[in-house]
Amino acid sequence: MNKVFIIIAREFITRVRKPTFILMSLLGPVLFGALLIVPTWLTTIESEDRALLIKDESGLLLNADTYTSGLLISFTDVDLEEAKEEVSSGVFSGLLYVPATDTKDPQGVRYFSNSTPSVDLRNNLRNIVNRAVEKQKQEDMGISEEQLRALKADVAISMISLKDQNEAEQNAIVASIIGYATSFLIYIFILLYGIQVMRGVIEEKSNRIVEVILSSVRPFQLMMGKIIGVAAVGLAQFLIWVVLAIGLYTVALNFFAPELAQADLQASSPAAPQAQMDAEAMEMVLSSIKSIDIPLILGSFLVFFLLGYLVYSGLFAALGSATDNDTDSQQFMLPITLPLIVSILVLGAVLKEPDGSLAFWFSMVPLTSPIVMMMRVPFGVPAWELALSISILISFFLLITWLAARIYRVGILFHGSKISYKTLYNWLRYSYR
Amino acid sequence: MAHLLVDRISKQYGNHIALKDVSFEIPKGKIFGLLGPNGAGKTSTIRMLTRILYPDSGEILFENEPLADRHVRSMGYLPEERGLYKKMGVSEQLIYLAQLKGMSKSDAIREINHWFDRLEVDHWKKKKVEDLSKGMQQKIQFISTVLHRPNFLILDEPFSGFDPVNAEKIKSEVIRLKEEGATILLSTHRMESVEELCDNICMIHQAQKILDGSVRDIRESMKEGLVQVRHKEPLEERPMKDMLAEYIDGKTEAGAYVSRFRLAPYADTNALIQWLLNHVTLISFEEALPSIHDIFVKLVSQDVSSFHAKEKDATQL
Numbered sequence: 001m002n003k004v005f006i007i008i009a010r011e012f013i014t015r016v017r018k019p020t021f022i023l024m025s026l027l028g029p030v031l032f033g034a035l036l037i038v039p040t041w042l043t044t045i046e047s048e049d050r051a052l053l054i055k056d057e058s059g060l061l062l063n064a065d066t067y068t069s070g071l072l073i074s075f076t077d078v079d080l081e082e083a084k085e086e087v088s089s090g091v092f093s094g095l096l097y098v099p100a101t102d103t104k105d106p107q108g109v110r111y112f113s114n115s116t117p118s119v120d121l122r123n124n125l126r127n128i129v130n131r132a133v134e135k136q137k138q139e140d141m142g143i144s145e146e147q148l149r150a151l152k153a154d155v156a157i158s159m160i161s162l163k164d165q166n167e168a169e170q171n172a173i174v175a176s177i178i179g180y181a182t183s184f185l186i187y188i189f190i191l192l193y194g195i196q197v198m199r200g201v202i203e204e205k206s207n208r209i210v211e212v213i214l215s216s217v218r219p220f221q222l223m224m225g226k227i228i229g230v231a232a233v234g235l236a237q238f239l240i241w242v243v244l245a246i247g248l249y250t251v252a253l254n255f256f257a258p259e260l261a262q263a264d265l266q267a268s269s270p271a272a273p274q275a276q277m278d279a280e281a282m283e284m285v286l287s288s289i290k291s292i293d294i295p296l297i298l299g300s301f302l303v304f305f306l307l308g309y310l311v312y313s314g315l316f317a318a319l320g321s322a323t324d325n326d327t328d329s330q331q332f333m334l335p336i337t338l339p340l341i342v343s344i345l346v347l348g349a350v351l352k353e354p355d356g357s358l359a360f361w362f363s364m365v366p367l368t369s370p371i372v373m374m375m376r377v378p379f380g381v382p383a384w385e386l387a388l389s390i391s392i393l394i395s396f397f398l399l400i401t402w403l404a405a406r407i408y409r410v411g412i413l414f415h416g417s418k419i420s421y422k423t424l425y426n427w428l429r430y431s432y433r
Numbered sequence: 434m435a436h437l438l439v440d441r442i443s444k445q446y447g448n449h450i451a452l453k454d455v456s457f458e459i460p461k462g463k464i465f466g467l468l469g470p471n472g473a474g475k476t477s478t479i480r481m482l483t484r485i486l487y488p489d490s491g492e493i494l495f496e497n498e499p500l501a502d503r504h505v506r507s508m509g510y511l512p513e514e515r516g517l518y519k520k521m522g523v524s525e526q527l528i529y530l531a532q533l534k535g536m537s538k539s540d541a542i543r544e545i546n547h548w549f550d551r552l553e554v555d556h557w558k559k560k561k562v563e564d565l566s567k568g569m570q571q572k573i574q575f576i577s578t579v580l581h582r583p584n585f586l587i588l589d590e591p592f593s594g595f596d597p598v599n600a601e602k603i604k605s606e607v608i609r610l611k612e613e614g615a616t617i618l619l620s621t622h623r624m625e626s627v628e629e630l631c632d633n634i635c636m637i638h639q640a641q642k643i644l645d646g647s648v649r650d651i652r653e654s655m656k657e658g659l660v661q662v663r664h665k666e667p668l669e670e671r672p673m674k675d676m677l678a679e680y681i682d683g684k685t686e687a688g689a690y691v692s693r694f695r696l697a698p699y700a701d702t703n704a705l706i707q708w709l710l711n712h713v714t715l716i717s718f719e720e721a722l723p724s725i726h727d728i729f730v731k732l733v734s735q736d737v738s739s740f741h742a743k744e745k746d747a748t749q750l
Contacts, residue, residue, distance in 0.1 A: 006532045014521065208516035212577065215483045215510035216533035218502075413485065415514070 003217050004225045011200070011229025016236060025240040029248060032241075050121075053092040055083050057100040064132035068124050087112055096125060103136050175378035176351050182301050182374040185238075187344055190309050190370070191337070193234040194316040198329060200226050201320030201412070210412045219409035223321075224401075227313045231306065300377050300386065307393045308370025311400050312336065318404035321411030322419050322427075339367035347375050354379035363389055366396035403428060435494075436461040436585060436616040437482070442491030444477050451477040454491070455642045457635040459618060464611050466631035466648075467620040468725075470733050473637045475620050476513060479589055482618070483510050495585075506535060509583035513590045513620070515574050519563040526562060527577055534581040541580065548576045552602070567594050575603060579610065586610065586617045592626060604630065624726035634725070636732065643732055652722040658696040659721040660705065663689045664713035678705050689716055 015021055049072040056062055056075065066073050076083050080097060087095045094113035101107050111117065111125055138148060201223075204210045213222055315336050323329040343362065350359040354376045363373040363381075369389050373381070410427040411419075435458040444452040452474040459465040469475050480486040482493065484505045493500040518526055524545060531541035549555045552572055562570060571594040578586065591607070592600045607630060611617055619631060627634060628648060635645040644651060660678070667690055671680045678694040685691070690713075696705065702718075709715055723731075 003533055006529070010529055014518075203518075207518060208512075208514045209518060211485065211512040211514055212510065212516075212530065212574075213533065214485050215505060215508065215512075216530070216535075413480075 004221050004228070007217070007222060007225025008229040008232065011226055012232045012236075015196070015230070015233045021233070021237070025237055026244070028237070028241045029245045050094070051092045053083055053086060053095045054098070055080060055095060056098045058098050058103055058106065060098055060103045060106060060132050060136065061128070064128075064135055066128050066132075068128060071124060084112055088114060090114070094121075096128075098129070104133065104140070106133065172379070178297060178378040179351065179354075179375040180347065182297065182377075183344075183347060183371045186301070186305050186308055186370050186374055187340060189234050189238070189305060190312045191340060193230050193309060194312040194336075196233075197227055197230050197313040198316040198320035199326070200230065201317050201408075202323065202325060202329070205321065205412050205415075206324055214413075219412065220405045223317050223405060223408050227310065227317060230313065231309055234309065297377055301374060303390060304370040304374055304393075307390070307397055311366060311370075311393065311397050312340070314397070314400045314404035318407040318411065321408040322414075322424060324415065339365075340371070343368040343371035346372065350375045355381075360385070364392060366393050369393055434461050435459060436496065437500075437618075438494040438497075439478075439482075440492045440494070442478075442481060442488035442493065444474075444481065444486065444489055450640050452481075452488070452637075453640045455635075455637060455640075456491075457642065457645050459616060460633065461616050462611065462614055463632040464607070464617045464619055464630050466627045466634035467618060467637070468622065468624075468627065468634055468729060469637035470622065474640045475637060476589070478637070479512075479587055479618075479620060482587060483508065504585075507581075507583060507585070509578040509581065509586040511575065511578040511586075511588045511591055513593075517562045517570060517574060517577075519561070521562060522558075523560055523562060523565070523573055524558045527573065527580060530577045531580045536581050544580050544582070545576070548580065551606070552576065568596060568599055571595055572599065572603075575606075579606075584615050586615055587620075588617060589620045590622075591619065592621070592623060600626075622729075624724065624729055627725045636729065638733055644728070648725065651728065652725070655723050655728050656720065657723065659723065660694050660696065660702065660718065661721040662692050662694065662709060662718050663716040664692070664709065665689060665716065666713045668692055668713055670712055672705065672708050676700065677708060693721060 049070055051072045051074070054061060054066070054073055054075050055078075062075070074092075076086075078086075083095050083097075086092050094111060094117065097110045097112065098106060099108045101109075106129065109129060117125075204213070204222075210222070217225075319329055319332050319336065322332070346358065346362055346368070350356075350362065350372055353359060359372065359376055362368045363376055363385070370393065373386070373389050377386070407424060407427050437459040439455060439457050441454045441456050442452060443450075443454055455474070455478065457465075467475055467478065477486060481488050482500070482505075484500065484502060495501075495504040498504070521529070524542075527545050528538055528541045531544070532538065536544075545558075549558065552575075554569070554572055557565060557569065557573070562573065565573065575591065578588070588607070592603060595603060604626060607617060607619070619627075621627065631648055633645070633647050634651065636643050646654075659681070663686075668680075668683065672678050672694070674680075675697055677700050678696045681693040681695055683690060683692040694705065696702065702720075706715070706718060709718075
């Protein structure tokens, strides 16, 4: 049997039977689900209504529609100082003051509160005043409600990609969700399993088993065996997650589908147009999912995941070989994780303009391309860009592996003094022959 | 016939000379001792024999061929810096290491059972390495070195970490392996085991060979006219130092007195015996060969100051 294969098998088996792996495999989908659902759920929890005082000297707001959800508004006639007093004593959380002014162009509107108001509250207050002014102007111009409604336009533009022959409709939201999900998965896997490679190397080094093994295999075989073995663990975990997620989804659908349908029915009767809109949106999402090239996304996910992992785990292996323990490795961690963090940070900008020059360059630079390119792929990337990015990544992988192996073979037998970048450089140049 | 021949190898790390023009040969089927103080270059030499390092110059021949990876793969190597995967089971780990040496799984299991019986460690098979004591781990480590029936063994400080009883057990296993035809390179600074085990030695000090040959020849050539006398009564007088012999030390041993003398230049052993007969009842009179330990200490301490400076450098790699 090939020795690298024996090493891969050991790495795989010893890791897969660890309790942490089994636990992560089972809880992974649940945790990811929670990660998606909990923040949304938190925002939907209704906060207590905020009691607000309005002192209007202009009469602008008196007959206007001031209803805003989350705000409990009352008007007051007491003079300004007294009203302020009510706020600072804590009875009301804020005071909106509109002085006697030109109601078509109000000046000097102020808001008093004990704490800095949130962005939401600012917008709400502005909306209240703006709505009142608009209504005033509309009445002055003699425009009726019907006329105003007739003036409003709401044109829907269908986004159609010419790339597909059937000109399917595209939905940027679905594309960005897929982009985000795949990019984050790659980021998490690289970090999680790259660090496992590093830990493994440190373990072998500090256990002092490495010299025993080196009388049987070349350092390069040992390093590659570990990297590939850990990659297999990562893929296995991913596979388990996919199977579990599909299983959970099916089970949930069977259990809750009847109840959901009933709930839908109840909800739809008073607000039929709303339900119709939902159905339309649903159809759009479905058709845009159809428009997305799933084999292409899956294929590029696997390619970028594997290549990205291989590049980073080479770096992590070299780092592990150069240090005696986890603590020593910290100082060298940042330079390796920095490109990963940067890729995550630019995702927002890439999303705004998936074919902009920023997106282009970050999806070409090999340390950021695995994550950034995955963000772009669901939006459609020219084939040559994809090919170029992958070729750069492959060449870079070969270069990194060569460099890492040079550091690794010296590093794993090196014990004692702390190393610096200068020693690493010397190891690179160090020749055995 | 030389199983392994080292011809003028040198090695330098930066400005530090680890090994300079060292040559020796290891005869087939013998135990060869590689001796030297810490930092002398033993580990560097061994790492070149296992092709973890390569010499800057010089040549290593294994069975008359330039040393190659396939030779190293067949060796059994017990490094000084050794250890095992702590979280792995004992059997499982031994099978893994044997497979890396090219053994099939079934052969490995058979050999493991054989060795577990021999060293009386059968009940450890299922245990994890981290649950074993240090001495037990050393035994497992020793088994991992010899499992694939190597005909060339490199044992670097094989007795460290053993209690005296188990050290003796391992010692007799080493001798048995030699009797079964294996060539063994033994690196140690425990000199008493060298005299018992080694047929030939090579002594390295400050990156250079200072002595090599068969143990018997070396002791013979290093003798300094020491004699050891056993006698019944205590010795009350001393012989004349310049004319006859210098009294070195004495002790009592099993009801008799043991004294050591250094013969004066040109003095005759018969003259000393004559003198002794006038003073005590002789039990035995023999020429005392210096122990390898004495030779080692004498040669190494000749340049103590520069040795200490070197020791600091040597920890660099």
